[in-house]
Amino acid sequence: MDMIVTPTGRLEGEIQALSSKNYTTRYLLVAALAEGTSTILHPAHSEDGEAMRRCIRDLGAIVEEDDEKIVITGFGRNPHPAKELNVGNAGAVLRFIMSIAALLPEVHFVNAYPQSLGKRPHDDLITALESMGVQIEHQQGRLPMTIRGGNPRGGKIQVSGNVSSQFLSSLLFLTPLLDEDSEIEVLHDLKSKVVVGQTLEVLAQAGIVIEASDDLMHYRIPGKQRYKAQTYSVQGDYPGSAAILAAASVTQSDVIVHRLLETSKQGERAVVDVLKAMEVPLTHENGIVHVKGNGKLVAGEFDGDEFTDGVLAMVAASVFAEGTSRFYNVENLRYKECDRITDYLAELRKAGARVEEKQDEIIVHGRPEGVEGGVEIDAHFDHRVIMALTIVGLRSKQPIRIKDAHHVAKSYPHYFDHLKALGAQVEWVS
């Protein structure tokens, strides 16, 4: 399905933020790793959430759900010997479940999205798991993959944090279950460091004890721990909401988004400060972000690693800013659903934006007068590219057509419904 985005001058109304993708995947996993029955309130309903549900079910968790909650009876340290798992296009789900698969004699991961997840590298996690005695058959660090484990060793483990924080998070979920105590040392830099804070928060909620250094580069994890069954409540999602807030910022608007906690550990909470720095009129109080956009933005310079899944939306907003914006420290955007620097900028350019790239940087020469539009966009299987190009389309001179925009459902199936409710002219066509 394609989406036609027609320029829209004004957005107005209130929406409830979608539920957090990253908390949903984590709560589902820790609930599965507990032996009792856990409840997750307000889980995210998206393809990635569904991928994690499918995997934990295949691994033996009992999953029951209604509109508001999921009730999960976990398998603890003893996953059912699933032969084959399908993680869809979900990087976090694949990486987290790779470590759990290491508890089993043989699990095969299929390559369901060769053009997207199938291109992403997992070498750093593969190396770490191999050092723990796990055998992995893979295609140059990529899917499809077969993991042969059983009883992984703890002890001293090293993992690189250069490409993705998900490798470290994955090991943090596994190591408490091992017989031995473990020590994890993160090599090189740790990208998307803030997301690891969410992992530690969820592990603590599940009753797991981990000692982490202040810089999040060293961990001591006692072995033989057991995950506790709990009730969890999923907070609103900043990365998805970042796109709504950016849309409200580039138009004349009066838009309210509920369920965005000021105290959230989601790094993408920073998008509120980014938009403020761009002089977008907004307030953030009591979990409510209120944007009264006047369409005027001022360029800025930002460390994008602090809000990794919000960068594309902020770049889209900066396309209409006065001056030149710079998003630095973003190299690992190249290893996501597509190359979110080269592929994304190619689509922005098609729409008329003036953008440049460096290996780890996106530079945007703003065009407050608007861009031409009138083009067809290749979404590269990337939900965040779809959301970001929609923002651009709202302020283009001519409509844009986003090919295969249904991939937005990876994280935010109701994105276009929400925009429509706010008055955006968006229309599905096949």
Ligand SMILES: O=C(O)C1=C[C@@H](OP(=O)(O)O)[C@@H](O)[C@H](O)C1
């Ligand atoms: O741990 C997680 O749930 C995630 C970590 C981030 O990935 P990287 O660590 O690869 O940057 C983020 O982009 C992704 O959407 C979810």
Ligand SMILES: C=C(OP(=O)(O)O)C(=O)O
């Ligand atoms: C990169 C993302 O997800 P994942 O790595 O879990 O596929 C994302 O949601 O933008």
